[in-house]
């Protein structure tokens with residue numbers, strides 16, 4: 096092969112990738128233009144979503160997306176934190192690899208299967224067991240009895256958050272493990288040498304050293320949760336409504352698009368869906384920026 | 399066993415009356431970005447035999463070698479000025495065909511770098527790509543270079559095995575064979591023995607002794623006695639500058655410069 | 668200096684152990700629960716006719732031959748496109764470092780694409796290929812999947828190409844070989860196992876992707892190998908059937924889910940097997 100075509104080919108491919116990115120931004124902008132022009136900035140804060148009167152607002156789906164991802168990331172962080180330390184610090188050498196591989200497997204299961212499982216297994220379990228129990232526990236507590244209140248339907252933010260938590264855990268825990276691995280063994284050994292316990296080594300050596308990177312991992316997981324579509328679509332209930340209860344049906348941006356786009360009639364309806372897609376793209380982009388900044392800060396500190 | 403050399407590599411830097419043209423380095427400067435790594439080198443190497451480059455690590459020996467085949471150009475921010483003349487042609491001339499230059503100026507690195515292919519292919523690969531020769535001739539060439547590199551007897555029954563299956567010392571000799579298979583006129587060796595065990599070091603040294611009759615050799619070495627054993631002339635560098643350049647015997651026995659004397663006594667460490 | 672740990676220190680340590688073991692078991696429990704349901708409901712729905720018959724109307728027997736074939740076609744096209752482009756972009760990033768400025772822009776955009784929600788890719792292809800050409804099509808679905816796979820392949824391939832030591836590149840160049848020869852014949856060969864793994868990982872991800880197909884390939888209840896018409900495929904079929912009220916459709920959805928999961932598992936195992944020899948040598 097000649098050198099010139101080879102160089103040209105690689106360079107052209109690099110440009111193609113730039114074009115794809117530009118194309119995504121441009122097409123989202125163009126197709127959401129009717130909605131952007133029609134509703135202006137008010138679109139962001141309006142709670143209206145009425146295909147009949149052609150009034151659309153993004154607020155419920157934005158709130159749904161963020162709250163759902165927050166639930167996911169709070170639960171997911173707790174799980175990931177334990178798992179990351181279990182694999183790197185606590186588990187006996189022999190089962191480390193096995194556990195790590197099983198957790199990795201969870202990352203390989205397609206979103207749609209999490210969704211089906213959520214719908215057929217988790218939703219009934221939530222409706223009959225978990226939610227009634229939570230309602231009973233929080234009934235006497237003022238604000239919390241609103242949040243954990245309403246009807247135990249099984250679908251809604253809480254269930255979606257739990258499914259998402261399971262889905263982001265493999266990613267978050269594996270990035271956490273990478274971050275923890277940046278701490279040199281000599282530093283841990285020095286701490287053990289002065290008879291620190293495992294917990295103390297983790298608390299006083301590993302955590303302070305890797306704090307920023309661990310937060311980066313969490314934000315990365317948050318970003319992933321924001322864009323998850325199929326799993327949420329199955330269990331969120333799909334209602335453009337703001338609810339104070341986590342047990343009521345609501346929606347997220349991705350779920351709204353998946354659910355309504357093909358049925359959406361009229362330019363304005365599709366355009367509104369495109370615009371919330373654009374909002375989602377921008378949010379995930381900002382979140383990615385933040386997580387990368389944090390993760391690169393730790394690798395520079397310890398590197 | 400007789401390795402039939404297809405055609406003994408012509409010393410292309412030998413002029414028609416039989417006297418080899420020297421390798422001339424003039425006003426050579428080198429920069430890594432803003433770091434001035436080589437400062438105005440002016441040298442005239444004999445056209446035959448071996449020239450040794452010695453000096454404390456970081457003084458610019460590798461940098462110097464890497465200008466001869468312009469391999470530094472792979473990386474951004476590195477550039478050279480001045481001239482290096484081989485066969486009267488300036489290597490740094492922007493019109494120089496780099497692929498051609500690199501087949502004429504062979505290079506062997508500190509660490510052996512076998513290609514991910516068989517022993518035979520390691521040697522044959524570049525020959526086939528660079529020169530148009532027949533199958534039989536190629537096989538002969540492989541045998542010839544492996545013999546020259548002192549490796550033929552050890553590998554002739556396992557030519558199909560991967561190059562990486564050889565020991566470190568064998569790998570290094572494979573890399574030498576691969577380089578001389580192209581019949582270069584200059585052979586650059588950058589600390590070719592520093593990663594090897596004593597036995598392999600001996601083998602490679604003996605090889606250099608033999609090869610220098612056919613190729614112009616420029617060898618970087620950390621090992622003073624090695625420089626002394628294999629070379630006719632030696633360059634001593636410090637911090638990107640030439641401190642002393644003299645016939646090897648002279649430089650080691652009666653150095654003119656104090657810095658050379660000090661270095662020879664204390665050594666690198 | 669006291670030799671035995673105080674009670675408080677030991678208690679905190681044990682508590683952390685417990686937390687860590689418990690969270691791990693909790694996560695593994697979910698994994699087990701998902702597999703259990705997949706196997707239970709999946710095997711119940713799985714039989715030969717699934718592979719010989721097309722998707723049926725509600726309440727009648729049938730299979731998902733059409734969806735399986737459609738998925739195979741689109742995945743094959745998507746992976747071929749993404750592999751070629753992804754390997755080339757990765758090569759640009761790892762081999763042509765003199766163009767560092769363009770390289771860092773491309774790497775950054777690739778990372779954004781990698782984390783972009785896949786449903787956004789679906790919207791993009793809808794705008795690019797469905798609207799202008801007047802309809803859903805297999806080719807639109809294939810390209811959407813390709814764009815999902817592309818950043819993954821690019822990223823992983825660049826990583827494995829960068830592991831190849833620079834000395835090997837220099838050794839090739841120093842022999843007077845052309846850059847393309849060094850890359851294609853020496854560097855790729857060194858990184859072969861890693862590059863295949865990169866492609867397999869991307870394949871595993873694409874195999875179950877649903878969101879990018881919803882507005883591009885859509886679905887098709889009959890058999891269709893026409894790239895310019897809506898193309899049936901397993902993920903969208905699973906989505907539609909699982910959401911339906913019909914038992915036979917739900918069964919097919921579970922069976923197809925089991926099939927996809929087993930495929931992904933097999934890919935996982937396979938990629939580990941091929942990657943092992945090169946990492947150990």
Ligand SMILES: Nc1ncnc2c1ncn2[C@@H]1O[C@H](COP(=O)(O)OP(=O)(O)O)[C@@H](O)[C@H]1O
Pocket residue numbers: 430433435453454455456457458459460461462
């Ligand atoms: N890629 C590079 N970028 C910047 N500086 C370099 C690079 N390579 C070498 N140098 C610097 O150039 C000087 C000469 O290096 P080198 O030629 O490798 O020394 P030697 O081979 O004599 O040990 C050293 O100070 C080294 O730090």
Ligand SMILES: [Mg+2]
Pocket residue numbers: 459460461
């Ligand atoms: Mg050196």
